[in-house]
Amino acid sequence: MADEPLILVLDEGTTSTRAIAFTLAGQVAALSQAELTQHYPRPGWVEHDAAEIWDKTLAVAREVVAQVGGAQRIACIGITNQRETIVAWDRVTGEPLSHALVWQDRRTAEACDKLKARGLEGEIQAKTGLLLDPYFSATKARWLIDNVAEVRGAADAGRLALGTIESWLVFKLTGGLHVSDASNASRTQLLALDGAQWDQALCDQFGVPVNALGEVINSAGAIGKTLPELFGAPLPITGLAGDQQAATIGQGCLSPGETKATYGTGAFVLANMGGRLPQSSNRMLGTVLYQLDGKRTYALEGSVFVAGSLIKWLRDGLGLLTSAAETEELARSVEDSAGVVVVPALSGLGAPHWRPEARGIISGLTFSAGRAHIARAALEAMAAQTRDLATAFAADGAGWRKLGIDGGMSANNWMAQDLADMLALTVERPDMVETTALGAAMLAGVGAGLFGGLAEAAGAMRGTKQEFLPAMNEATRAARIAAWDKALASV
Numbered sequence: 001m002a003d004e005p006l007i008l009v010l011d012e013g014t015t016s017t018r019a020i021a022f023t024l025a026g027q028v029a030a031l032s033q034a035e036l037t038q039h040y041p042r043p044g045w046v047e048h049d050a051a052e053i054w055d056k057t058l059a060v061a062r063e064v065v066a067q068v069g070g071a072q073r074i075a076c077i078g079i080t081n082q083r084e085t086i087v088a089w090d091r092v093t094g095e096p097l098s099h100a101l102v103w104q105d106r107r108t109a110e111a112c113d114k115l116k117a118r119g120l121e122g123e124i125q126a127k128t129g130l131l132l133d134p135y136f137s138a139t140k141a142r143w144l145i146d147n148v149a150e151v152r153g154a155a156d157a158g159r160l161a162l163g164t165i166e167s168w169l170v171f172k173l174t175g176g177l178h179v180s181d182a183s184n185a186s187r188t189q190l191l192a193l194d195g196a197q198w199d200q201a202l203c204d205q206f207g208v209p210v211n212a213l214g215e216v217i218n219s220a221g222a223i224g225k226t227l228p229e230l231f232g233a234p235l236p237i238t239g240l241a242g243d244q245q246a247a248t249i250g251q252g253c254l255s256p257g258e259t260k261a262t263y264g265t266g267a268f269v270l271a272n273m274g275g276r277l278p279q280s281s282n283r284m285l286g287t288v289l290y291q292l293d294g295k296r297t298y299a300l301e302g303s304v305f306v307a308g309s310l311i312k313w314l315r316d317g318l319g320l321l322t323s324a325a326e327t328e329e330l331a332r333s334v335e336d337s338a339g340v341v342v343v344p345a346l347s348g349l350g351a352p353h354w355r356p357e358a359r360g361i362i363s364g365l366t367f368s369a370g371r372a373h374i375a376r377a378a379l380e381a382m383a384a385q386t387r388d389l390a391t392a393f394a395a396d397g398a399g400w401r402k403l404g405i406d407g408g409m410s411a412n413n414w415m416a417q418d419l420a421d422m423l424a425l426t427v428e429r430p431d432m433v434e435t436t437a438l439g440a441a442m443l444a445g446v447g448a449g450l451f452g453g454l455a456e457a458a459g460a461m462r463g464t465k466q467e468f469l470p471a472m473n474e475a476t477r478a479a480r481i482a483a484w485d486k487a488l489a490s491v
Helices: 050-067 109-117 121-128 137-147 149-156 165-174 200-206 243-250 308-317 326-332 371-395 413-423 435-447 454-461 474-489
Strands: 006-012 016-022 028-035 074-081 087-090 160-163 179-181 215-217 220-225 236-242 259-263 267-274 285-292 295-304 341-343 361-363 403-406 427-430 465-468
Touching: 006 050, 006 165, 006 435, 016 050, 016 435, 028 050, 050 165, 074 165, 074 243, 074 435, 087 137, 087 149, 087 165, 109 121, 109 137, 121 200, 137 149, 137 160, 137 200, 149 160, 160 165, 165 179, 165 220, 165 236, 179 236, 220 285, 220 435, 236 243, 236 435, 243 259, 243 267, 243 285, 243 295, 243 435, 259 371, 259 435, 267 285, 267 371, 295 371, 308 371, 326 371, 326 413, 341 371, 341 474, 371 413, 371 474, 403 413, 413 427, 413 465, 413 474, 435 454
Parallel strands: 006 074, 074 236, 179 215, 259 403, 403 427
Antiparallel strands: 006 016, 016 028, 087 160, 220 236, 259 267, 267 295, 285 295, 341 361, 427 465
C-alpha cells in the first residue's frame, strides 16, 4: 500500500553502509548501499574514515527516503552497526578528530598484554563478560588519546566525545545527542554487564575519561529525532543495536538457548541466555543482547574474526576468484580439498583461542591442489571454526540444539550443508538472510509502538526458512577435524 508506514534501517557494516526500508510485514521496500574505504596504515592496523561513514550513511538514507516517496512514509528509524569500532570526535564542532579504529585493529595487543601481566583479566572478564583483547573498544580509545594530538587536546579541553558507530551516527543525525545503547556499550569493556551506566573503575583502569562517553540507554524507545533538514521532516530514532545482537533478534532467538551464527566479514555466534548473567570458563564472551525498559537480556557469544573477509582476500588479494559467489561452484567441482587446510587467522584468532599474534596459513599444498581445492578449503574453514565454538559453548553448558544462520556468506548452499555436516546439527537459514537489518527494524518497531513487543514483531516480520540436515559419515567428519586440529596447532 502506498501509504503503509515503513521502518528505515541504517545498517552500517565494516565494508559498506546501507539503508533499507522495511514494511511491517518484513518485506524490503527499498535499499541503497555504498562501499566504505578500508585503511590499512600498518600490518594489523585497520581504520575507517568516520566522516565518510556519516556522509555515505546519510546519502543512502536520503536515497531510500526518496525511493519510497518522502519522509512522511517513514514511521521510525532503527540503527545497527559494526561493533567495537571507536570514533573520537569534538562534541562542539561535531567533527571527527582521527580515523576510527576498527574492531579488527590489533595495534593495542601490547597494551592488553600489560593489563594481563598485572593480573587484571579475571576481574575485567567477571565484570564485563569480555577478555582482554585488542578487539574491544577500551584500549583503542586510550590509544587515540595517547597517540593523536587532536584527541588528547579535546580530552584536556573537555570537548572529547568517544563512541561506537551507533553513538556517532545518532550524534550526527540529531545534531548533538550523545548516547550508546546497552548492546553496543557492553562491547567497549567499560560497562559492567549488570551496571546501568559506565563503570568508573573500568574507565580508570583503561585510562578513558568517563565524561567523553554518552549515556547508556535502552535498545528501543523514544531515543531522539533527526534534524528536520536531513530528510525534510524530523524522523524518530527508536531502535539501536550492535549488528550481531540485531541479527540474533532478527533470527527470532528470543528465548534462552536459541542460537544463531552470522557469517559476514567475521563470524559471530550468539546464544540467548535470558536474564542470567553469562559466565564462561571456556573463553566465550558475555554480552548484552538487548535492553528494554531498563531490563537486560544477555547472550553468550563466540567471535571469529575472519569469515567473508577471507573470501574477499582470495578474490582481491590473491586473484583466485572473480566473485565471492564462485566459491560454491568451485567447492562442488572437486571431491574434497586434496588435503589443503586454510586457517584464516589473517587478523589473529578469536574465540575460543584468543591469539592476536596468530597469522593465517594454507597448509597441505601439493601439485594436485588447484584453485578449486583452495576455495573449498576456505569454505571448510568456516565449519571448522564454528565447530570449535560449538565445543566451547557446550562446555559452558550452552550446547546447541540447532543453529540458525544468516549474513552474506550463508547464501552459499554448499557452506550451509557443510556446517550441518560438521556440526552434526540441523542448520536453518531464513529466506531473507539479512537478519541484522531485520532485527534493527523489529527493535525500532517496538520502540515506536508499532508492535507490542519483540515476539509480536518477530511474528509479523520474519519469513520462511530452509533446513539443512547433516548427511556426512562420522569417519569423514573425524578426518576433517583431525586435519584442522593439526593445522591449527602449527599456527
